Amino acid sequence: DAKTTQPPSMDCAEGRAANLPCNHSTISGNEYVYWYRQIHSQGPQYIIHGLKNNETNEMASLIITEDRKSSTLILPHATLRDTAVYYCIVRSRDNYGQNFVFGPGTRLSVLP
Amino acid sequence: ETGVTQTPRHLVMGMTNKKSLKCEQHLGHNAMYWYKQSAKKPLELMFVYSLEERVENNSVPSRFSPECPNSSHLFLHLHTLQPEDSALYLCASSQVGRMNEKLFFGSGTQLSVL
Numbered sequence: 001d002a003k004t005t006q007p008p009s010m011d012c013a014e015g016r017a018a019n020l021p022c023n024h025s026t027i028s029g030n031e032y033v034y035w036y037r038q039i040h041s042q043g044p045q046y047i048i049h050g051l052k053n054n055e056t057n058e059m060a061s062l063i064i065t066e067d068r069k070s071s072t073l074i075l076p077h078a079t080l081r082d083t084a085v086y087y088c089i090v091r092s093r094d095n096y097g098q099n100f101v102f103g104p105g106t107r108l109s110v111l112p
Numbered sequence: 113e114t115g116v117t118q119t120p121r122h123l124v125m126g127m128t129n130k131k132s133l134k135c136e137q138h139l140g141h142n143a144m145y146w147y148k149q150s151a152k153k154p155l156e157l158m159f160v161y162s163l164e165e166r167v168e169n170n171s172v173p174s175r176f177s178p179e180c181p182n183s184s185h186l187f188l189h190l191h192t193l194q195p196e197d198s199a200l201y202l203c204a205s206s207q208v209g210r211m212n213e214k215l216f217f218g219s220g221t222q223l224s225v226l
Contacts, residue, residue: 034214041200043116043217043218044155044215045114046215100157100215101157104154
């Protein structure tokens, strides 16, 4: 079962920052937070992941709270092409890929 | 381009047909996966192969038969499927044992069973 809770849907205006929340209150010390997104009928695409420090790459920023019980994915300037389902996943670094468990995610709609 | 290629992109088959889905990864990874995504449902893990050995089978019906001849290729053989098996079938690969392990997905095969 997925160990995360995300809102089912969100809207964001084009050009504005999209902030997608994720709750993972049962996360353990050796579990990473991963974010993927899936554009309609395509395979999920890796976005970013982190353990406890905030992370940034060319796609997004990941903010993890100090107690690690929640995180936020930030798309700084959302475009129409960012419309997708966004998945937040927690996964132990000690286990193999079978522990990438996908929940229902958040459907982000970027509006013109 | 993710480095994981799936063929065919679309497949329509009857319940008595036998078909195969193919996946090839060009990333040098040592693990490959099949996921199923039914309409409006989360991704479900079907099979995992690590170092060419099957390490997980999540109670998938025997009408789905995986084959992993080497670390770069993965097949899903289909026979006597049911209409409820219609779904998007996704292949993924990863490098097991790497601390920052990531899954890389193919574009999927959209399967329709008539």
